Amino acid sequence: MDFLEKIKDINQEIFQRIFEIRKINLNLENFENFPEFQKQELLFIKDKILGLEAIFNFSRKKRPQPRTETKIENEPDPFCNAHNLTPIDELGRLENESALTAANLSKMADYHSLIIFKKHNFTDLTEKDFEEALNLTQQWFEKIKNLDQAILTQILIWNYHYRAAASILHPHFQVLAYKEVPQRLIDWQKNIENYRNEFRSDYLTDYFQLAQELGLGKRLKNLKVWLSLTPFKEKTIFFEGDLKDFWQILEKLIQNGTQSFNICYIYQAPYFKNFGFFVDRGEVNTRNSDFGTLEIFGLPVVSYNPSQLASLIFS
Numbered sequence: 001m002d003f004l005e006k007i008k009d010i011n012q013e014i015f016q017r018i019f020e021i022r023k024i025n026l027n028l029e030n031f032e033n034f035p036e037f038q039k040q041e042l043l044f045i046k047d048k049i050l051g052l053e054a055i056f057n058f059s060r061k062k063r064p065q066p067r068t069e070t071k072i073e074n075e076p077d078p079f080c081n082a083h084n085l086t087p088i089d090e091l092g093r094l095e096n097e098s099a100l101t102a103a104n105l106s107k108m109a110d111y112h113s114l115i116i117f118k119k120h121n122f123t124d125l126t127e128k129d130f131e132e133a134l135n136l137t138q139q140w141f142e143k144i145k146n147l148d149q150a151i152l153t154q155i156l157i158w159n160y161h162y163r164a165a166a167s168i169l170h171p172h173f174q175v176l177a178y179k180e181v182p183q184r185l186i187d188w189q190k191n192i193e194n195y196r197n198e199f200r201s202d203y204l205t206d207y208f209q210l211a212q213e214l215g216l217g218k219r220l221k222n223l224k225v226w227l228s229l230t231p232f233k234e235k236t237i238f239f240e241g242d243l244k245d246f247w248q249i250l251e252k253l254i255q256n257g258t259q260s261f262n263i264c265y266i267y268q269a270p271y272f273k274n275f276g277f278f279v280d281r282g283e284v285n286t287r288n289s290d291f292g293t294l295e296i297f298g299l300p301v302v303s304y305n306p307s308q309l310a311s312l313i314f315s
Contacts, residue, residue: 002307003214004043010213014206017199019229020046045229049195049203050188052230053299060303068287079116079170089113091143098132101140109176110151111144116172122160122254125171130247137175141267144177153178153185154267156243156276161260163290164281181269189271204240204275216306218314221245225313227306228277233290234302235280235309243276250278252313259284 004023007015022044031038036059043056078085079102083093086102090111094101098119104112115137119125141154155176159166166172195203208226211217217226223245228236235258239246243265253261258280265276282290294301 002305003216003310006214010210014201015210018047018049018203018206018210020048047230049191050230051191054228054230055299055301056303056306057301058303058305060301068285075169077120077168077170079168079172080120082116086114086116090147091140094136094140094143096132096136098129099136101136104174108174109155110179111148111177113140113175114172115140115156115175116170120170122171127247127251130250131244133173134244137173138267140175141177148177148179150179151177153181153269155269156263156265156267158261158263160262161281161284163260163284163286164262181271185266185269185271192271207238208240216310218310220248225249227310229306231279231300231302232277233279233295233300234282234304235278236302237278237313238275239277240275242274246278249313252315253278253280256312 004021007021024042024044026040026042028038028040040057040059044053045056046053082100082102087105089101089103091101091113099115099117102114102116104114115133117125117129117133119129137156145151145154153176155178157174157176158172159174160171161169192203195201199206208217208224211226211229216229217224219225221242223239223241223243225237225239225246228238235253237249239249246263250261260281260283262279262281263276265274266272267274291300
């Protein structure tokens with residue numbers, strides 16, 4: 001892996017206090033009929049601060065993937081007539097040129113609504129549409145906070161396509177406002193505070209610095225973007241700053257094969273602000289799941305090369 005060659009030249013003190021790496025090279029016997037799998041390199045990377053770990057193995061790309069044609073053209077879409085076919089939430093209907101709000105039918109937070117793009121197809125969205133939808137998102141969060149001062153956590157999620165858990169293909173955000181802090185954020189913050197107390201340094205700042213030195217991170221306008229070394233799943237990308245500037249990254253990902261994805265962005269929480277991540281959820285016609293038992297009970301296994309992905313999105 002290209003970035004491995006650079007590790008020896010970066011800040012070892014920071015790298016070794018955050019990460020632990022183990023590599024296994026396998027030369028398998030009785031694989032004559034499958035030469036592409038005969039030699040394999042497994043890279044185990046552990047984030048010792050947050051307790052995250054992942055396995056990289058490029059050979060997984062070569063496995064046969066069962067596929068089926070997905071026909072979605074004629075499925076009903078209430079979001080195309082959102083004014084009449086979607087319920088309003090506690091704030092009524094908010095709207096601008098590119099998006100409008102609606103109540104989410106199945107709640108996952110104290111306040112949970114939708115930001116629905118007015119354009120039906122993802123491929124028709126422009127950077128302006130993305131910015132307008134985010135402006136409406138910010139407006140919604142501000143009004144919810146004014147409605148209920150007890151709100152502590154504000155999160156945007158974008159599940160694009162059915163494979164990424166969307167129930168409707170029409171592009172839309174979900175906005176969630178909680179009166180508490182999700183436990184995972186609490187746990188992460190405790191670990192980050194311990195890191196700060198022990199090393200007198202900021203974990204996310206150090207992580208981004210290492211990513212830059214490895215060629216896996218870059219500052220784009222008002223956004224810091226870097227690839228996770230312990231990805232949740234394929235093409236896990238962290239970012240911190242103004243989400244509007246992520247559009248150029250998203251465009252490149254879509255242009256280079258991404259078909260479904262999840263975005264999570266923490267607008268505001270007691271411990272985090274303007275921080276999020278992106279995960280590629282795979283081809284939409286692939287029949288098998290993108291995660292299995294090991295991902296649920298152990299650690300993620302991924303097949304992409306971080307250096308190649310960085311070259312793609314930062315070019």
